[in-house]
Amino acid sequence: MSIAVILQAAVDALSRDPDAGVSEIAKVAGVGRVTVYGHFPTRADLVAAALAHAIGQAHPGLEDVDLTGDPRAALTRLIESSWQVVDRSRSLLIAAQDVLPPSRILDLHAGPAGRVGKLVERGRDEGVFRTDLPAEWLVGVMHSVMHHAADELNAGRLAAGQAATYIAATVLAAFRPPAG
Amino acid sequence: MSIAVILQAAVDALSRDPDAGVSEIAKVAGVGRVTVYGHFPTRADLVAAALAHAIGQAHPGLEDVDLTGDPRAALTRLIESSWQVVDRSRSLLIAAQDVLPPSRILDLHAGPAGRVGKLVERGRDEGVFRTDLPAEWLVGVMHSVMHHAADELNAGRLAAGQAATYIAATVLAAFRPPAG
Numbered sequence: 147m148s149i150a151v152i153l154q155a156a157v158d159a160l161s162r163d164p165d166a167g168v169s170e171i172a173k174v175a176g177v178g179r180v181t182v183y184g185h186f187p188t189r190a191d192l193v194a195a196a197l198a199h200a201i202g203q204a205h206p207g208l209e210d211v212d213l214t215g216d217p218r219a220a221l222t223r224l225i226e227s228s229w230q231v232v233d234r235s236r237s238l239l240i241a242a243q244d245v246l247p248p249s250r251i252l253d254l255h256a257g258p259a260g261r262v263g264k265l266v267e268r269g270r271d272e273g274v275f276r277t278d279l280p281a282e283w284l285v286g287v288m289h290s291v292m293h294h295a296a297d298e299l300n301a302g303r304l305a306a307g308q309a310a311t312y313i314a315a316t317v318l319a320a321f322r323p324p325a326g
Numbered sequence: 327m328s329i330a331v332i333l334q335a336a337v338d339a340l341s342r343d344p345d346a347g348v349s350e351i352a353k354v355a356g357v358g359r360v361t362v363y364g365h366f367p368t369r370a371d372l373v374a375a376a377l378a379h380a381i382g383q384a385h386p387g388l389e390d391v392d393l394t395g396d397p398r399a400a401l402t403r404l405i406e407s408s409w410q411v412v413d414r415s416r417s418l419l420i421a422a423q424d425v426l427p428p429s430r431i432l433d434l435h436a437g438p439a440g441r442v443g444k445l446v447e448r449g450r451d452e453g454v455f456r457t458d459l460p461a462e463w464l465v466g467v468m469h470s471v472m473h474h475a476a477d478e479l480n481a482g483r484l485a486a487g488q489a490a491t492y493i494a495a496t497v498l499a500a501f502r503p504p505a506g
Contacts, residue, residue, distance in 0.1 A: 240427065248423060248473075249481035276499070279492055282483070287496055290474040293428075294466055301429035303462070312459055316467055319456070320500040 149185055151175050156196035157203075157238060164240035168192065190245040197235075197242045198254050204231040208258055217269030221321070222314045224265065228258065229292065229310040236296050252289060259285050269321065276323045288317045329365055331355050336376035337383075337418060344420035348372065370425040377415075377422045378434050384411040388438055397449030401501070402494045404445065408438065409472065409490040416476050432469060439465050449501065456503045468497050 155175035159166040168189050172182045186192035211227045213220045232239065242251055252259070262285045269275030275284070295313050298304035304312070335355035339346035348369050352362045366372035391407045393400040412419065422431055432439070442465050449455030455464070475493050478484035484492070 243423075243428060247420065247480075248477040249483075252477070252481075279495055283478075283492055283496075286474055286478060287471060290470045291467060294470040297428040297432070298463075298466060300427075301432075303429075312463055315459055315504070316463075316500050319502055319504065320496050322499055322502075324495070324499065 148175075148177055148181060152177065152182055152185060152192075153195055153199040156192055157200050160193065160196055160238045160241040161235065162237065164237045164244065166241070193241050193245050194250065194254065197238060197246075197251070200235050200238055201254060201257060204235075205257060207231070208261065213261070213265050217265060217272060217274050218318055220265055221262075221269070221318065224262065225288070225292070225314045225317060226310045229295070229313060232292055232296050233299070233306060233309065236300060239293065239296055240300065251293075252286065255289060259289065262288060266321070273323065275321045278324060284321055287320055288313075291316050291320075328355070328357055328361060332357065332362055332365060332372075333375055333379040336372055337380050340373065340376055340418045340421040341415065342417065344417045344424065346421070373421050373425050374430065374434065377418060377426075377431070380415050380418055381434060381437060384415075385437060387411070388441065393441070393445050397445060397452060397454050398498055400445055401442075401449070401498065404442065405468070405472070405494045405497060406490045409475070409493060412472055412476050413479070413486060413489065416480060419473065419476055420480065431473075432466065435469060439469065442468060446501070453503070455501045458504060464501055467500055468493075471496050471500075 152171070152175045156166075156171045159171045159174050163170075168182055169179055171192065172179045175182070182192065186195060208224070208227055208231065211220075211224050213224065239251075242254075246254075263281055266275055266281045266284050270277045270281065291313055295304060295309045299306060299309060332351070332355045336346075336351045339351045339354050343350075348362055348366075349359055351372065352359045355362070362372065366375060388404070388407055388411065391400075391404050393404065419431075422434075426434075443461055446455055446461045446464050450457045450461065471493055475484060475489040479486060479489060
């Protein structure tokens, strides 16, 4: 039971302040620091688990996105919904970027990335997405562009209302077959 | 004089080991730790300065890239040369990602990004690059895709010989006008 409470406390505290420490997270969870360290030996372990927890919580919402029909329209819908999640989690994402290597952050997104991957494969089968680059690369490009938008928003160089449009316009163009 | 020596030592040490500490860098520079801390109050300051130094060193080579003619061919040449620099600096880039926020790393690339920006503007004027997204966003997308390739190479998911081709194919498609 205490692990779920600690993870929710970590998500809440890091969503308010990306520099929230283990003591503060323990306080929010109503447990001692020793209890937290018993489950998560380092702050990086706790941040990684909090990110995984937040991604898991977003899963049902993203599962509801209709991915049938034109793969391009489906990808646009998925980008819009995924962006809402990334935007809400920007502070947590900063915390993760501070302590985890980019490839570890990408790995923690394996769940949502798997859904994007299936849609990419269908779009390739239907001839609307390119096949001259690996599907895994295309999924990674979408992830990078989305997190780039989060970084630009954090830096005050992008308005929240523009992000999903920019991401979709960029990713759909990047996915188009070269001759298309 | 000692600042230049310390910066070169930091580039060398971090290029061998992204976790190289201030003591090791001081040793390579042949100075004491106190001297290093006199110029760079924290390891993050030193890593940022080392990245800026490495980017500055790469500048003359990138300046030599011919950016005249078809903007798409010019961008491909610039991506190929820039990738050589990024690939050589992957270990230093990991060190920077560990201690600096993504927007700070992007800011440190203002020099090379300025050159990409000029080429993007010319390509937009000539109608071969899109104008429905800001030039600054397009430059940032190229930066993200290039660093994504470095992360994938570090994670063993991409072969060194494929990277420049994947980056150019992705970025050129992302820059194409929507109707093109």
